[in-house]
């Protein structure tokens with residue numbers, strides 16, 4: 001949405017009656033985000049909006065995180081550091097809504113905002129397309145359709161599953177800082193139900209997390225690999241039932257260090 005454009009706060013009386021859908025005005029969103037201003041400026045700090053609508057809060061937080069990402073990159077929006085941090089910002093935001101059009105609108109809004117910051121800095125069209133595919137995959141996993149009041153699922157809504165994205169540097173640059181083009185992203189799936197009510201036994205929790213979907217996946221970012229890996233088919237639909245047969249993994253060679261190298265199972 002263009003700056004200064006007015007957003008309608010109500011779409012229909014029916015939606016207000018059925019789903020309590022009244023959007024928060026921009027000034028209030030900003031004021032509320034100011035209350036947690038520090039967290040909004042930490043690129044990796046995770047936010048979950050349990051009734052995200054079309055993303056009023058998530059968009060404001062993403063805007064702040066992207067500004068922080070630019071600072072980390074020394075003000076250089078064209079650097080690999082900025083690209084990594086911009087991806088980290090995107091992976092840190094989660095949302096649920098019970099209405100599909102809101103979920104799609106929220107994903108589209110975050111993608112557009114993210115693309116406006118990153119787009120001009122991408123090398124060429126192919127690069128931009130790969131990054132957008134990756135961003136869409138992240139958003140499809142982080143902004144989901146569901147009933148937050150029943151995170152384990154209902155007859156009409158599947159259990160809510162989120163991907164936790166962990167970022168680990170694979171090597172340091174000459175100055176001892178994480179090299180921006182060699183970073184592993186470890187994706188683990190959790191159901192919201194188990195996050196809200198974790199088993200007291202840590203081992204059981206780890207097991208249940210692993211069983212949520214395929215085990216952890218690794219891939220390298222920078223050098224476009226992150227985008228490529230996601231584009232190659234990390235599933236964006238709801239996960240199969242735990243007892244469903246596991247399809248044979250597709251494999252891709254990684255260019256990273258040996259310990260995570262051999263295969264990338266998607």
Ligand SMILES: C[S@@+](CC[C@H](N)C(=O)[O-])C[C@H]1O[C@@H](n2cnc3c(N)ncnc32)[C@H](O)[C@@H]1O
Nearest residue numbers: 021022023024051052053056097098147148149
């Ligand atoms: C008051 S609006 C707020 C939207 C947005 N957070 C904002 O501040 O602009 C409430 C939102 O919650 C969604 N919602 C209602 N019941 C829900 C449920 N059980 N689980 C998830 N979302 C729900 C509605 O579709 C609506 O988008």
